[in-house]
Amino acid sequence: MEVQCNIDEPADRCIRTPTCRFRGWIAITPHSGGQELKFLHFKIGQLNVPHVLTSRPDVEGAFPNHASSGFQIRFDLTYYMQYVVNDHLAIYAMLPQFEPFRLDFTIDKGVVGLCLAAAAGA
DSSP states (O other), X not given: OEEEEEEEESTTOEEOSSXXXXXXXXXXXXXXXXXXXXXXXXXXXXEEEOEEEEOOHHHHHHOTXXXXXXXXXXXXXXXXXXXXXXXXXXXXXXXXXSOOEEEEEEEOTTHHHHHHXXXXXX
């Protein structure tokens, strides 16, 4: 079984504000009706990350023998600061029967400071 995952926005995988929004897609083989995708979830460390599955006809057309779905992820980086290491953050796409798929993001200079200030109530 194979997993392919892509981030469309931000294409450079750089977090530039404390409020994060990502858009992407995931495709898995063999195609089994896509039932596994109902169980897709994302984690940062041990914490679940909210997401919404979306229709992606472009991905379905590009990968006709795969089960596929788009997704949107939105979260406030302030809540996940304990998982930021050297201005980097890893988000894992999780599916039953598959190894976690790691998505790496770089955090722009200054964003960590904004998050820490928000957490301190400044």
